[in-house]
Amino acid sequence: MRTEVVIIGAGPAGLLLAHLLHRAGVAAIVLETRSQEYVAARIRAGILESSSVALLESVGLGARLRAEGHEHRGIYLQWPGQRHHLDFVDLTGRSVWVYGQTEVQKDLVAAGTAEVIYEVTGVRLHDLDGERPSVTFTDRDGAPRRVDAAAVAGCDGSFGPSRQAVPAARTFERTYPYSWLGILADVAPSTDELIYAWHPEGFALHSMRSPSVSRLYLQVPNDTDVRAWSDDRIWDALSRRLGHGQDGWTLTPGPITDRSVLPMRSHVHTPMRHGRLFLAGDAAHIVPPTGAKGLNLAIADVTLLARALTALLHEKNPAPADAYSDDALRRVWRCTHFSWWMTTMLHTSGDPFDAELQLSQLRWVASSRAGAAGLAENYAGLPIGL
Ligand SMILES: Cc1cc2nc3c(=O)[nH]c(=O)nc-3n(C[C@H](O)[C@H](O)[C@H](O)COP(=O)(O)OP(=O)(O)OC[C@H]3O[C@@H](n4cnc5c(N)ncnc54)[C@H](O)[C@@H]3O)c2cc1C
Numbered sequence: 001m002r003t004e005v006v007i008i009g010a011g012p013a014g015l016l017l018a019h020l021l022h023r024a025g026v027a028a029i030v031l032e033t034r035s036q037e038y039v040a041a042r043i044r045a046g047i048l049e050s051s052s053v054a055l056l057e058s059v060g061l062g063a064r065l066r067a068e069g070h071e072h073r074g075i076y077l078q079w080p081g082q083r084h085h086l087d088f089v090d091l092t093g094r095s096v097w098v099y100g101q102t103e104v105q106k107d108l109v110a111a112g113t114a115e116v117i118y119e120v121t122g123v124r125l126h127d128l129d130g131e132r133p134s135v136t137f138t139d140r141d142g143a144p145r146r147v148d149a150a151a152v153a154g155c156d157g158s159f160g161p162s163r164q165a166v167p168a169a170r171t172f173e174r175t176y177p178y179s180w181l182g183i184l185a186d187v188a189p190s191t192d193e194l195i196y197a198w199h200p201e202g203f204a205l206h207s208m209r210s211p212s213v214s215r216l217y218l219q220v221p222n223d224t225d226v227r228a229w230s231d232d233r234i235w236d237a238l239s240r241r242l243g244h245g246q247d248g249w250t251l252t253p254g255p256i257t258d259r260s261v262l263p264m265r266s267h268v269h270t271p272m273r274h275g276r277l278f279l280a281g282d283a284a285h286i287v288p289p290t291g292a293k294g295l296n297l298a299i300a301d302v303t304l305l306a307r308a309l310t311a312l313l314h315e316k317n318p319a320p321a322d323a324y325s326d327d328a329l330r331r332v333w334r335c336t337h338f339s340w341w342m343t344t345m346l347h348t349s350g351d352p353f354d355a356e357l358q359l360s361q362l363r364w365v366a367s368s369r370a371g372a373a374g375l376a377e378n379y380a381g382l383p384i385g386l
Contacts, residue, residue, distance in 0.1 A: 003029045004313055006135045006149040008123055008162055010039055010116050012104055013281030013298040014155035018114035020306035023059060026313055029147055030116040031123055031137055039118075040109065043184060043258060045101040045295035046209055047194075049381025050094040052299045061107050068210075069099035072193045074376065077366055078243060079198040079359060084366035091373045094380035100209050101295050120145075125152055125165045128275040150276065150313050153305060155298075157282040158267070166274040174340065176264035176288060178202070178347055180217045181229060187254020189214045196290075196346055197242050198362055200355065203346045204241035205290075206251070214254065217262075219347050224261050231256050264288040264343060266336055272301075272325040280305050285332045290346060291339035291379065300384045301328050331382070338378040 005021055007014045010032035021028045032039060048056070048069070056062050073095055074088040089095050108114065119140040126134045134148045154162020163169070189208035197204045202219030209215050218237050220229075235253040244251045267286040272279040281298030304327055308320035320327075345361050348354070365371040 001029065001145065001147045003027045003147060003149050005151045005153055005309055006031065006133075006147045007153040007155055008125075008135065009154070009156035009160055009281075009283070010034075010114070010118070011155060011157060011281065011298070012101060012108070012295055013283070013302050014153070015105065015108040015114050015116075016299060017153055017155060017280065017302040017306055018116075019061070019108055019111055020059060020302060021309065022113040024306060024310040024314070026306075026310055028115070029149075030114050031120045031135065031147070032116055032118050033120055033123070034118065036109070036116070036118050040102065040105055042105075043100070043102060045289070045292065046098055046207060046215060047292035047296075048097045048099050048104075049292075049296045049379070050096065051381045051384045052296045053097050055299060055303055055384060056104070056107075061104075061111065064103065064107055065097065065099050068103070069097045070208075071095050071097050075193055075379065076191065076195040077362060078195060079362055080200070080243065081246065082366070083195070083243065083246065083249075085193070086366070086372050086376055088376040088380040091369070091376040092380055094376075096292075096380055098208060104295070123156075123161055125154075125161060125277060128152065128165060128277045131276065133276045151309055152277045153309070154277055154279045154283045155281050155302070158286055160283055162277065162279055162283050163269050165277055166269070166271065166279065170270050172266075172268045172270075174266040176266075176343060176347070177222060177349070178219050179222050179224060179264060180262040180289065181220045181224060181226065181234070182215065182217045182260055182262055183234060183256045184209065184258040185214045185216065185254045185256050186212065187214050187252055188212055190249075190251045195242060196342075198346050198348070198358060199241040200348060201237065201241055202348050204238055206238075206242055220261065222263065226259055226261050229259070234259070262289065264290075266340055268329070268332055268336055270325070270329060272328050273321070278305055278309070278321070278324060280328075284328070285336065287336055287339035288343045289339075290342040291335065293335040293339050296381060297332060297335050300331050303384050304328055327385070331384075334378070334382065
């Protein structure tokens with residue numbers, strides 16, 4: 001097989017890149033290890049920043065988002081006895097949208113612009129230093145296959161082979177001493193916008209997926225066994241940490257339909273390019289989910305990458321491809337810092353000195369327009385390309 005760009009991974013980064021390239025007239029084939037159903041059902045991110053929404057709308061992927069997504073003006077920040085609303089629209093002129101990654105994925109599949117080969121195994125990258133790289137794999141029927149291309153896009157997440165194909169890479173990493181226990185519940189959210197709660201027992205987050213589905217998280221120790229958390233234990237901890245009863249607010253529990261433990265990690269893999277291989281999304285970087293940046297960073301990366309590959313392959317202009325890694329990493333580091341900052345401000349360590357610093361910082365963010373605007377600007381998202 002021959003194409004212009006072979007994309008490894010059909011997550012949001014890979015499928016959106018294929019969509020953007022298709023619109024630019026650049027041919028691409030996507031290789032994915034999992035089945036289409038598995039990829040479509042994976043429950044992950046749920047918040048789109050303003051530049052992600054603008055990008056999706058500008059490429060014909062905004063109709064369902066506008067109809068079924070929910071625009072939020074901001075978030076609530078709280079600690080025991082206090083709840084403050086940060087109004088991003090008032091502070092920065094930008095909002096965020098609640099629209100699940102599964103929905104973005106469905107819209108990309110429905111667009112029908114990506115040629116995807118699902119359930120491949122043994123993916124290997126070759127000749128990345130030259131102008132004719134290739135990727136070999138075994139298809140679902142067990143037949144060995146090969147795609148020749150002019151460029152390879154590594155959109156295969158943190159465990160794929162693309163990251164390993166960058167020689168002399170430098171990685172930066174931080175593992176946090178806590179994880180998130182996340183649940184999906186068939187119950188209307190008890191809040192109109194997300195609540196980020198600091199509590200001496202640990203952080204809690206009340207998020208949502210739709211008017212009838214809530215998504216909630218609890219800070220738990222690393223290596224927590226999800227079976228040790230009964231439904232009652234989860235709802236009791238959420239009630240305490242989210243302030244059930246505080247100023248008359250109540251948390252309504254409901255049937256839990258999904259639960260999992262998510263480790264918290266920051267990871268940046270540099271450079272994001274080697275020869276004709278370009279990394280995008282989780283293949284190049286992981287952020288803890290506290291800043292809601294993982295999906296948004298993937299969208300920002302592939303927006304830059306689609307422009308760079310179009311210029312390289314159709315306009316014989318290598319400059320955007322040469323600048324891709326540095327350009328993408330500027331935003332990656334901004335989001336890495338923001339995600340680290342939100343994480344370390346809100347998760348308790350058990351150290352009383354740390355707790356007082358965290359509370360002091362929360363009081364400052366909630367009471368100073370400059371402090372609130374800094375959080376709002378980063379959370380609602382900077383324009384792509386900055
Ligand atoms: C459990 C979980 C919960 C998350 N929750 C949040 C959240 O609440 N908020 C937030 O902002 N972010 C969250 N994230 C992060 C966010 O989902 C990711 O940043 C986002 O999915 C990145 O998209 P991607 O396309 O780069 O990577 P992925 O979505 O990981 O897609 C990579 C794709 O490559 C495929 N692949 C892997 N290896 C190969 C191979 N060898 N060959 C071919 N294909 C391969 C994978 O099957 C996958 O489909 C979460 C992530 C996880 C794992």
